[in-house]
Amino acid sequence: MPPSERVFSGVQPTGKLHLGNYVGALSQWAANQDDYENVFCVVDLHALTIPEAIDPKVLRAKNREVAALYVAAGIDPDSATIFLQSQVPQHAELAWVLNCVTPLGWLERMTQFKAKSGTTESIGTGLLDYPVLMAADILLYDTNFVPVGDDQRQHIELTRDVALRFNHMFGDTFVIPEPLIRSSGARIMGFDDPTQKMSKSIGEQKGTHSVGLLDPPDTIRKIIMRAATDSGRDVHFDTAAPGVLNLLSIYEVLTGEKRADIEARFDGQGYGVLKRTVADAVIAALEPLQARYAELTADPATIEEILRRGAERAAPIAERTMERVRAATGLG
Numbered sequence: 001m002p003p004s005e006r007v008f009s010g011v012q013p014t015g016k017l018h019l020g021n022y023v024g025a026l027s028q029w030a031a032n033q034d035d036y037e038n039v040f041c042v043v044d045l046h047a048l049t050i051p052e053a054i055d056p057k058v059l060r061a062k063n064r065e066v067a068a069l070y071v072a073a074g075i076d077p078d079s080a081t082i083f084l085q086s087q088v089p090q091h092a093e094l095a096w097v098l099n100c101v102t103p104l105g106w107l108e109r110m111t112q113f114k115a116k117s118g119t120t121e122s123i124g125t126g127l128l129d130y131p132v133l134m135a136a137d138i139l140l141y142d143t144n145f146v147p148v149g150d151d152q153r154q155h156i157e158l159t160r161d162v163a164l165r166f167n168h169m170f171g172d173t174f175v176i177p178e179p180l181i182r183s184s185g186a187r188i189m190g191f192d193d194p195t196q197k198m199s200k201s202i203g204e205q206k207g208t209h210s211v212g213l214l215d216p217p218d219t220i221r222k223i224i225m226r227a228a229t230d231s232g233r234d235v236h237f238d239t240a241a242p243g244v245l246n247l248l249s250i251y252e253v254l255t256g257e258k259r260a261d262i263e264a265r266f267d268g269q270g271y272g273v274l275k276r277t278v279a280d281a282v283i284a285a286l287e288p289l290q291a292r293y294a295e296l297t298a299d300p301a302t303i304e305e306i307l308r309r310g311a312e313r314a315a316p317i318a319e320r321t322m323e324r325v326r327a328a329t330g331l332g
C-alpha cells in the first residue's frame, strides 16, 4: 500500500549548503522517505527576501544545485516530488490569502525576522512576510509532517496557528501539520563559534565556520581540526563544552552509534582524536553524496527533467487546495 501521510520540506537556495542542513534536514528526509509520500521544494521565492545576495544567474544556478543536492543526499526523484517553488504559482496566491488572516504582531515576534532585520539596513516587506509564504508552502500540500532543523520550529508553529485561524474563520480547509525535528543534531553550531548556529550566510564569509556539502576532504578535515572546543577532556553529552557537544552530536547522527558507546570511545583520548574521528565520519558521509552530485550534474538535462516532472506533479495538488480556498473565501 502506498504511504498515506505526506511530508513537505524545503531549502532556501542562497549561500553554501552546509553540514547543518544535511544533519538537520536532508539526511532526515532521505532516511524517512519510504514511510511517507514526499514533496521537497527549492524555495526560490524565499531567496528573494535577501536581495543583496541575489544575482539572477546565481539564483538560477543555485536552484539547480540545491535540487541536485536533494537527489545526491539520497532522495529518490522517481518517487519524491522535487520542484521549484516559483514554478507553482499557487504558492504566491495562497500566501496572499493567508496574509489577510495573519495578524501583523505574529510576524513581528518571529525570532528569525528579528535576527535578520537587525543586520540589514533596508528591510523588505518580504522578510517580514517570509513565514506566511512558508505556511502557504506547507498548507498547499495537505502536509502531515515537516522535517526541519530546530531553527524552523517557530515557523511551523506559526503555520499551525494560521491554519487553525483560517479553518475557524472559513470552515475546515487545511490539514494541521506537525514538525519532525531530530532529538539530536537539530541545531548544529558553527565550528568557529559554538554559540552560533551554523548558517549559510556566515559560511559564505568565514572559511572556518562550516563544512560545505561539496567541500573536498582536505578542506573538511582542516575546518574540523580547527573547531573551537575547550581546554578540558570531558566527552559526555550532558556536561561537555558546547563545541565538544557539537562534534559529538554530528558523530552520533552520522554514525548512528549509541551515546554510551561514543562516550566510551572518546573517553580520555583528548580532543585531537575526537576531531580526527569526526572529520573521518563527515568525509565518509559526504563522499557518496559528492560522487552522486558529480554524476547527476554531468548532464544538466537530468536535473531539468526532474524539476519539470516535479512541478507537473506538484501543481495539481496545489490547485486542488486553492480550489477549496477560493470556494471557502468566495474568491473568483
Ligand code: TYM
Residues within 6 Å of the ligand: 008, 009, 010, 011, 012, 013, 020, 021, 022, 023, 024, 025, 043, 046, 133, 134, 137, 138, 146, 147, 148, 149, 150, 151, 152, 155, 185, 186, 187, 188, 189, 197, 198, 199
Ligand atoms: P534553510 O534553507 O535555512 O535551511 C534548510 C533546512 O536546514 C535546517 N538547518 C539546520 N539544521 C540543523 N543545524 C543547523 N545549523 C541548521 N541550519 C539550517 C533548517 O532547519 C531547514 O530544515 N525557511 C526554511 C525553508 C522553507 C521551508 C518551507 C522549510 C521554506 N518553506 C516549508 C520547510 C517547509 C529555511 O530557510 O531553511
